[in-house]
Amino acid sequence: MASRARFPTLVVFLAPALIIFTALVIIPVFEAAIFSFYKWNGLGAMVDFRGLENYLRFFKDAIIHKALLHNFIIAVVSLVLELPLAMALAVTVSDRKFKGAVFFRTFFFLPYMLSEVITGVLWQFIYHPQYGIVRSLFELFLPGVHPPALMGNTSTVLWAILLVVIWKYFGLHMTIYIAGLQDIPQEQIEAATIDGASRWQIFRKVTLPGMRNAVQLSVFFSIIGSFQLFDIVWAMGKGGPANAGETIVTYLYTTGLQRFNIGYGSTIAVCLFLICLVFSFFYERIVARERT
Amino acid sequence: MKSMMVSKVVRNVVRYFFCVIVVLCIAVPLYISVMGGFKELGQLRAAPMSIPDPFNVNQYLDLLSGARGSFWRQLGNSLITGIGTVAVVLFAGTLAGYALARIRFKLNGAIYKFFQLGLLFPLTVAILPLYLQLRTFGLLDRYLGVILPQAAFQLAMMIMLLRGFIKAIPVELAEAAAIDGYGHFNFLFKIVLPLSTPILTTVGVLTLVTSWNNFFTPLLVFNDPIRYTLPMGVMDFMGEHAADWNMILAFLTLAMVPAVILYIVGQKYIVAGLTSGAIKG
Numbered sequence: 001m002a003s004r005a006r007f008p009t010l011v012v013f014l015a016p017a018l019i020i021f022t023a024l025v026i027i028p029v030f031e032a033a034i035f036s037f038y039k040w041n042g043l044g045a046m047v048d049f050r051g052l053e054n055y056l057r058f059f060k061d062a063i064i065h066k067a068l069l070h071n072f073i074i075a076v077v078s079l080v081l082e083l084p085l086a087m088a089l090a091v092t093v094s095d096r097k098f099k100g101a102v103f104f105r106t107f108f109f110l111p112y113m114l115s116e117v118i119t120g121v122l123w124q125f126i127y128h129p130q131y132g133i134v135r136s137l138f139e140l141f142l143p144g145v146h147p148p149a150l151m152g153n154t155s156t157v158l159w160a161i162l163l164v165v166i167w168k169y170f171g172l173h174m175t176i177y178i179a180g181l182q183d184i185p186q187e188q189i190e191a192a193t194i195d196g197a198s199r200w201q202i203f204r205k206v207t208l209p210g211m212r213n214a215v216q217l218s219v220f221f222s223i224i225g226s227f228q229l230f231d232i233v234w235a236m237g238k239g240g241p242a243n244a245g246e247t248i249v250t251y252l253y254t255t256g257l258q259r260f261n262i263g264y265g266s267t268i269a270v271c272l273f274l275i276c277l278v279f280s281f282f283y284e285r286i287v288a289r290e291r292t
Numbered sequence: 293m294k295s296m297m298v299s300k301v302v303r304n305v306v307r308y309f310f311c312v313i314v315v316l317c318i319a320v321p322l323y324i325s326v327m328g329g330f331k332e333l334g335q336l337r338a339a340p341m342s343i344p345d346p347f348n349v350n351q352y353l354d355l356l357s358g359a360r361g362s363f364w365r366q367l368g369n370s371l372i373t374g375i376g377t378v379a380v381v382l383f384a385g386t387l388a389g390y391a392l393a394r395i396r397f398k399l400n401g402a403i404y405k406f407f408q409l410g411l412l413f414p415l416t417v418a419i420l421p422l423y424l425q426l427r428t429f430g431l432l433d434r435y436l437g438v439i440l441p442q443a444a445f446q447l448a449m450m451i452m453l454l455r456g457f458i459k460a461i462p463v464e465l466a467e468a469a470a471i472d473g474y475g476h477f478n479f480l481f482k483i484v485l486p487l488s489t490p491i492l493t494t495v496g497v498l499t500l501v502t503s504w505n506n507f508f509t510p511l512l513v514f515n516d517p518i519r520y521t522l523p524m525g526v527m528d529f530m531g532e533h534a535a536d537w538n539m540i541l542a543f544l545t546l547a548m549v550p551a552v553i554l555y556i557v558g559q560k561y562i563v564a565g566l567t568s569g570a571i572k573g
Contacts, residue, residue, distance in 0.1 A: 003466075005395045005476055013395070013476070014403065017388035017447055020380070024444035025410050028418035028425060035421065042424055089314065092307050104311045106559065111318055113555040113562075115505035117523035118547055121530055121540065122325055131337055131537050133324065167317065172566065179567035214567075228414050231507045235527060249416050256420040257512065265420050273417040280412070 029273075035266035042262040054267035064268070067239075067246045070158055074165060074247075075226035082166045083173055083218060090177035091203065105178060109171040116168065120235025123164045127151050151237055154244035161236055161245055168232065169225070173218045180214025181207065216287050223283075224276055248272050322548075329542030336538050351542035360539065363546055365518070366525035369435075370550070373510070373521060374503040376439035381446050381499045382492060388447075389454030390480050394466070404455070410448025415441075415508060423512050437513040438521075442503050450495045453568060457491040458484055490561075497558040498565040504551060522547045 005013075036055070039048040058064055089108060093101040111119065126133045129149040138147040150160040184207060192202045208215070230249040233239055239250035248268065256265025320341075328336055329351050330344035354360040392404050415422075422441055431437030461484060469479045485492070507523040514520055520528060526547055533539045555562070 003394070003396060003470065003476075005391075005397065009476055010391065010395065010397060013387045013391035016384035017407070017451065018403070020384055020440060020444045021407060021410060021447050024422065024425070024441050025413055025418060025448075026406075028421035029413050031421035031425075032417055042420075088310070092311060098304075098307060100308075100311070104315065107315055107318060109559075109563070110322075110552070110555065113501065113505075113551050114548055115507065115523045115526075115551065117507050117526050118544055118551075121526055122321055122544055124530075125328070125537055125541065126321055126324070128537070131340060133320070133340055136340055167321075175563055176567050179563075224414075228416055230416070231523075234507070234511075252416065252419070257423065262420050262424070269417045269420065273413070276414065277412065 032266040032269050032273075035263055036270045038263040039261075040263045041260045043260075048263075050263070054264050055271075057264060058267050058271055063243050063246060063251055064248075066243050067248045067251050070245070071227045071229065071247050073158065074162055074229060075223050077162055078165065078169075078222045078226055079219065082170050083222060085166070086170045086173035086218070087177055089170070090174045090181060091207070093174075094178055094181045105174070109175055111168045112171040112175075114168070116231030117235040119164060119168050120232045123160075123167075124151060124236055127160055152241055154242050157237065157241065157245040161233055164232055164236065165226075165229070169222075173222065176214050176218045176221075177211065180211035183214075184210035212290075220280075220283060223279065227272065227276060227279075325541045325548070326545050328538055329545045331538050333536065333538050336541075348538075351539050352546070354539070355542055355546055360533075361529050361543060362517070362520070362525065363543065366520050366522045367550065369519055370504055370521040370523075372435050373438045373442070374500050376435060377442045377446070377503040378496050378499045380439060380443035381450050382496055384443070385447055385450045385454050385495065386480075386485070386488075386492070389451050390458055390476075390484060392451065393455045393458035394479075394484075395476065404451075407448050407451050410445065411452075413445075415445050419508070419512060426513060432513055433516045433519055434513075435519070438509050441513075442506060442509055443499075446499050446502060450499065453495055453565065454488075454491060457488060461487055490564075493558075494561040494565040497554070497561040501551075501554060501558075501562060504554065522550075 035046070037049060037051060038046050039050050039053075040046045089104075092098065093105040093108075095101060125131060127150040129135055129147050129152070132147075134150060135147040138145055148156060150156045188206050188210070189202060192206050197205070228249060229247050230253065233245055233247050233250050234253070237245055239246035239254070243251075249272070252265055252268040252272065255261050255268060324340055327342075327344055328340065330347050330349065332346075332348050335342070335345065355363045358364060388407070392400060392407075426432055426437045426441070429437075431440070465483055465487075466479065469483055474482070505523065506521075507527075510519075510521045510524050514524065517528065526543060529543050530540050
């Protein structure tokens, strides 16, 4: 019934969502853009206009450079390791003749259901130099060697976090791929098999092109997610030690809500948003070009 | 023929080996958490992988009886914020989704695009102004202070799902209803909603899971430990019992249980909602 309605009816239907959405999503985003030009601690009047000072600071800030590099490493490693792993598992458990497939795929998704904080704390135990599993493995295979404090060492902490990120999220990507695989007509694969194509050829020429939507979606989620990472990192040492695990959002949180530097914090937020926006824009472009 | 049989066997062995390795990578940490909660500290330190000997239920009992930590209260807080968020999203989202799918008016397209902006704005961009706004409204340390922002940031996605579903309901039904003289409210409540249970469940379960695991918003809003949700409770508990890893693991295990139950019950809907963008539109 695509019909008309009287104005009051329309208001009743749309007002709740519009009010909540405008007040708590749209307005704060624009406010962040305004705050980013000021020096302000969030109390009293916002009067100390600083022009582009915060933005210049952003580009020169050594911690920002570190954090951006970390986010970038997380994004790249996720693309190179996590997504292929998820794809291999999706193809494996999508075979109807593979007994136990349903169990495997259900179980592989389980980590995604656990909260980031619970996951992070659990892995802190696993990495713990006095208790953890890493220590046990060292005692088993390298007796006499001191186990490293993976979470306390600036050269290992990022990789320790990355492993947890993969552990937690590969199931989501696998599930997206499984949905994409189900969308491929079985006849195409059968036809290719009859033509004598090898499994790898079928995967490259039939399966992968047929899953274009699923792959695009998962790559998008993975990259945006890598740049928005907060909870796991916070639960695993709040970005420390010495900023070695810092990500953009942990730095944003400490700057804005622990040091109450609302102005510079907003600048970080706006820059992060612009990075994601520019990425989405080019990603859409590339995706659209590939379609034609 | 024989070589084909052999290659089939080899392929199966490789596949099972691969899957079992991944199962172990997931299961071992979970096993350590569950079993670690039953161990005495000395045994946990000496043999984190072993079966508890003796089986010490004190950690779990202390947590469940409230002698240590505040498991039940934090579970309650997670439930209140979760159910509250689901209620707001379903109420506001269904009304808006219906209007955008079924009512013809001038700004329909523009308002839909406006909501879609929400997909571009992650919570992180808005977090500092949001904090100040909630402070001005007096919503810090209130359940609503978490419920409303969580709902607001879910709305864009959920309105899209709901509108898409409601749009696909056959037009003949609408015509029949129009002949019966139904207004929009009657049509929504008597015809659309009963037909929409799958999408309403998907939206509800997905919102509940997101709220349940959310840490950022409660961290921002709740300062008073009496309001802490489970993820915040886990962080807090860890800070307080830094050396008692058997207690921490017991707490983690208890905190995982609701999510696992939710997964078992709502799996179909969670997967459907998360993968709705993966298939060709």
